[in-house]
Amino acid sequence: MAGFREATGDLRIEDVTKSFGDFTAVDDLTLSVPRGSFFALLGPSGCGKTTTLRMVAGLEQPTSGRILIGDTDLTGSRPYERPVNTVFQSYALFPHLSVRDNVAFGPKRRGHKDALAMADQTLELVQLQHLAGRKPAQLSGGQQQRVAVARALVNRPEVLLLDEPLGALDLKLRRQMQVELKRIQTEVGLTFIHVTHDQEEAMTMADTVAVMNHGRIEQMGPPAAMYDLPATAFVANFVGQSNLGEGRVTGRDGDFVVADVHGSTVKIPASRCAVTDGRVLFGVRPEKVHLGRTSHDVIDRDRKVALGDDLQATVLDVSFIGVATQYLVQVPSGATWSVYEQNLDVDPIDLRPGDQVWIEWDPAHAFGVAAEGAEILAGSVLADRTIPTPPAETPQDATS
Numbered sequence: 446m447a448g449f450r451e452a453t454g455d456l457r458i459e460d461v462t463k464s465f466g467d468f469t470a471v472d473d474l475t476l477s478v479p480r481g482s483f484f485a486l487l488g489p490s491g492c493g494k495t496t497t498l499r500m501v502a503g504l505e506q507p508t509s510g511r512i513l514i515g516d517t518d519l520t521g522s523r524p525y526e527r528p529v530n531t532v533f534q535s536y537a538l539f540p541h542l543s544v545r546d547n548v549a550f551g552p553k554r555r556g557h558k559d560a561l562a563m564a565d566q567t568l569e570l571v572q573l574q575h576l577a578g579r580k581p582a583q584l585s586g587g588q589q590q591r592v593a594v595a596r597a598l599v600n601r602p603e604v605l606l607l608d609e610p611l612g613a614l615d616l617k618l619r620r621q622m623q624v625e626l627k628r629i630q631t632e633v634g635l636t637f638i639h640v641t642h643d644q645e646e647a648m649t650m651a652d653t654v655a656v657m658n659h660g661r662i663e664q665m666g667p668p669a670a671m672y673d674l675p676a677t678a679f680v681a682n683f684v685g686q687s688n689l690g691e692g693r694v695t696g697r698d699g700d701f702v703v704a705d706v707h708g709s710t711v712k713i714p715a716s717r718c719a720v721t722d723g724r725v726l727f728g729v730r731p732e733k734v735h736l737g738r739t740s741h742d743v744i745d746r747d748r749k750v751a752l753g754d755d756l757q758a759t760v761l762d763v764s765f766i767g768v769a770t771q772y773l774v775q776v777p778s779g780a781t782w783s784v785y786e787q788n789l790d791v792d793p794i795d796l797r798p799g800d801q802v803w804i805e806w807d808p809a810h811a812f813g814v815a816a817e818g819a820e821i822l823a824g825s826v827l828a829d830r831t832i833p834t835p836p837a838e839t840p841q842d843a844t845s
């Protein structure tokens with residue numbers, strides 16, 4: 446969009462550590478966010494996401510390490526000296542000012558003569574120009590959030606930081622705003638860094654997701670690739686659901702690593718297995734697993750072949766969720782696995798709790814991660830029993 450300055454370089458965080466007394470909140474973090482991309486820092490509460498964001502904003506200083514945009518070293522500079530703005534979860538709009546004046550506040554303070562025109566242009570970008578005369582109290586939560594985004598964007602930062610910006614919105618509005626934020630980011634072409642603990646939100650919006658745990662990045666990459674092939678047990682559990690089983694590598698079969706998981710033999714593509722011997726944590730996503738009445742009953746519809754690996758299991762629970770049915774089944778290790786079957790057939794497999802079934806999957810979809818450090822209960826866990834919803838469906842302007 447005309448008038449918005451493009452970022453002049455990648456944001457680079459180099460060997461950054463932040464300690465509060467004896468506690469290390471961010472632990473030797475190094476990452477590079479390509480200019481103009483939508484980057485999400487995803488992780489559980491307390492993993493160090495906000496501290497990282499605050500260091501980029503200049504609201505905290507690293508204990509060691511450097512933060513740069515392009516070749517400019519920002520370390521040590523004050524928040525208002527940085528080409529960075531932050532949108533926080535609490536909108537903190539000035540209640541006595543109109544929407545237009547709220548957005549024009551930053552440019553006016555910096556002496557821009559055309560502050561109101563800049564505000565109008567930015568309100569157009571967030572599609573709120575028709576509400577420019579209203580006071581914040583006369584807006585919905587989603588509209589206030591968009592004013593907060595406009596208030597940050599009007600300062601023409603090179604990097605926009607979003608700290609759980611959708612946390613105060615209800616689910617439906619959050620979904621709408623995810624799409625809206627992505628549209629705005631694409632239109633202005635600025636670097637957006639979004640902090641969230643909501644894996645679905647991160648995956649919906651970001652080009653690149655970095656999963657943080659205990660102050661470190663566990664894995665970073667495009668959302669689809671990370672979902673397909675988690676690198677650690679933590680990521681397998683935190684990004685989507687995974688059916689996991691702890692086992693031991695017993696050998697090789699061509700391109701596959703073979704493992705024994707609680708007496709069952711499973712195969713994992715060698716290219717998808719992070720360990721080659723010893724303990725392994727086997728995993729397969731719930732939608733990659735299918736149910737049949739008998740062994741090898743489940744046939745790949747395209748390839749007309751049996752899917753491959755299977756296990757006998759007992760149905761624990763059946764939940765119809767519209768587009769799919771979720772089954773919870775108990776596998777031989779005693780663990781509960783989750784299975785999603787798309788509701789394609791008019792006459793679906795009629796299963797009830799207590800029924801014996803075979804669960805089957807294509808070994809090409811299996812993955813293996815290191816078992817060490819994984820929090821595994823009874824040898825195998827279902828990480829999360831919540832049913833994921835399909836994807837897609839403020840401010841304190843602290844830095845300038």
Ligand code: ATP
Pocket residue numbers: 465468470488489490491492493494495496497642
């Ligand atoms: P949340 O999603 O709950 O905001 P987060 O991943 O953003 O979590 P941070 O706010 O970065 O986490 O905090 C990381 C850790 O650092 C936490 O254990 C927190 O208690 C600690 N911490 C953050 N700020 C301070 C501070 N000023 N003094 C002491 N400890 C702090």
